Amino acid sequence: MIVGVGATHALWLLAIPVCAIAVAALARRFGTPAPLALVIAGLVVSFLPGVPEFELEPEIVLYVFLPPLLFSAAWQSSYYNMRDNVRSIGALSVGLVLFSTLLVGFAAYWLVPDLPLAPALVLGAILAPPDAVAAVSVAQRLGLPRRLVTILVGESLFNDATALTVFRVALAAAVGTGFSLAEGAGRFLYAAVAGAVVGLLLGPPLHWLRTRLNDPLVENSVALAAPFAAYLIAELVHASGVIAVVVSGLYLGHRFTDSPAITRLIGHSFWKVMVFILESVVFLLIGLQLPPVLDGLSDRGWGSLAWWAAAVFGVTVLARFLWVVATSYLPLWSGRGEERWAPDWRGRVVIGWAGMRGVVSLAAAFAIPFVTSAGDPFPGRDLVLFLTFTTVLATLLVQGLTFPALIRRMRVGGGRERYADTVAEAGAQHAAARAALDRLEELTRDDGALDADVVERLRTLAEQNQLRAWERLGGGTGQDGAEVPSATYRRLRREMLAAERATFVRMRDERRIDDEVLERVLHELDLEEVSLARD
Known part of the structure; x- marks a missing residue:
């Protein structure tokens, strides 16, 4: 639910997605990262007179927005690339989350006089998981090497599971329902393993069902229901819904080649539209959270609040850099140098700066109860909300706005990688066309009554595909700058x-x-x- 919007303000429910889509469309037209434009637009709108107060309901984010966004990202991810970089992804999605929780939590406890240790660790868990949507979109557009993009995507897929589990453990300690280190570790291991099991058990039957429906619309409807089913089933058994969604998405995405062509075409378009709308609405809602966050802070000095916000933001950024630098050499110590996730210091700088926070952090902050188990007000709840919002906003604006320039400055583009991909694609196209010609020859020998004109047309088409694959290496022009036949065609x-x-x-x-x-x-x-x- 969105608090503060009643039936008489129903038009606002329509205005949010309409405004989000409009702003995102303008951002795409002018080459501006859409998440940043949407957050700024939300901030501006929140100050306009007559605009109602929009407060994120955590259940809406975790049960409606998060599953399809995670599922779509997992579906489009490469299982093999994820597997090849599993140690690097694990170091960021598990190790960095735990490290950030402790460092940010203790820093907030030492810096903010009114914040006890348990709520400070809750804040650390809230701010631990980066949302790589903005970073990945910029990285892909600017041609960041595939391995770094894979690590960023993999981190964003799995770090929410770690952070939400740590958040629940820290929250239990803060509200006084009991906590022990062994209990927290056991809860985390159970949530991770059980979530993966749910995803693995759900993936094969869903794939079996999709491949036997023979109806593109129904097949894609099953895919749409998959992330919600995985998340809900996992949560019912107290496992990680995030991991369940990601694992099922990776499995089904890896097997998408078994679906008919029309199913893939419809599904690809559907998920692009779905993700575009959901991400646009989510980032606009982040900007609209300022009024609810400021509630209850009128008795605090704005100078102190600004200092605390800047300090927490700085520690959050520093924690990522420290972890990235420290762990980048660990694979070398184990004798597995080929698994080193950053090729040089430039790659480490880029990964370290790609730590923008997002809606999951805000949803977790709003999920903090108002009272403890003893009935007392939750200590520092308004302050945790404020510091969460300011850190999310600062990472999106400061890091998000400077991230493209940093990539260009570090010169870590994947130009050679793109050329190698083009060569590999040309070779694969050539081999595929050769296989098609061989199959045509077999069919022609088996059935001598085939129309000769039809066979010749098919043979010419396959030969054109062979030539077109290699012509593509020239970028659409020949050596003399003239348009190649495939481009003319x-x-x-x-x-x-x-x-x-x-x-x-x-x-x-x-x-x-x-x-x-x-x-x-x-x-x-x-x-x-x-x-x-x-x-």
């Missing part, structure tokens, strides 16, 4: 498709064909046009 074919499309539409408008006929023929044209597109 795509350009001319797009113009022909546009002429066909206009003809079909004109015939529909003249009532010579029905809308259903138009939909079928346009779908075929759209599929062909999509197949012509190259990033």
Whole structure:
């Protein structure tokens, strides 16, 4: 629920996603990172007169927003890349979360006079997990090496599970329901292992069901239900819903090649739209949290609050840098130098600066109860909310705005990697086309009655695919700068498709064909046009 918005303000429920989509669209048009633009827009709107108070309900974030976002990221991630970097991902998603919880928690306890140790550790657990959405989008756009992107994505997938478990343990100590180090470690191990088991048990039957439905819409509906089912089932057995969602997403994403082509096309488009809307709304809501966060702080001096906020932000950033530098050499000590996750100091700087916090931290902060088990007010709740908001905001604005410039300054782009990918793709396309030609020859030998013109057209198409794969290495131009045949083919074919499309539409408008006929023929044209597109 969103507190403060009643039935008479129902238009605000529509205004939030509409404004979020509009701001995100403008940000994409002007090349600005959408999360940063959305947070700033939310801050501006929160100061406007007449705007109601929007307060994030933790259950909405954890049960509605988080599962599909995690599932989509896991679905699109490479299982093999994750496996190859499992030690680096584990060091960040588990070790760094624990280290940040302790360092930030004790720093807040020492710096803030009114904050007891237990609530300070709660604050540390809240601020421990970075949200890599903004960092990954910038890293991919600027061509950061794949291994660093994989580590950032893997960290963002698994660190929420660690942080939420540590948060619950710290919160239990703060409210006085009992806590021991052994109990906390046992709870964490159980949540992680049981969550992975739930994800592994759920993935195969869902994949089996999807491959036998033979209906693209129903298959993608099953995929949509998967993250919510995994999260709820895991939470029912007190396991980590985050890990369950991630594991099931990795499994189903790894097996997506078993689905029909039309199912993959629809699913790819659906998840892109879904993630775009959810992320836009989430980051706008972060900016709108300022009024609720400021409630209850009127009796505190703004100078002290600013100093505490700056100090907690600084320690949060420092904790990541310290951990990244310290653990980057550990694989070398174990004799496994090939697993070293950062190639040089530049890579470590980039990873260290990619620590933007997000909505999970805010949701955890708002989940803090108002009273302890003894009925007393939770000590420092308003202060924890304020420090969480200021740190989330500072990381998004300070680190987010400077992250692209840092990548360019460090010169860690993956130019060679992209060229190697292009060469590998060309080789794979060549091999695939050769296999297609071999199969065509087999079919021709088995059935001598095949139409010769059809066979020749298919053979020519396969040969063109072979040539097109290698022409792509030239970036669409030949040695003399002229347009290569494959680029000419795509350009001319797009113009022909546009002429066909206009003809079909004109015939529909003249009532010579029905809308259903138009939909079928346009779908075929759209599929062909999509197949012509190259990033």
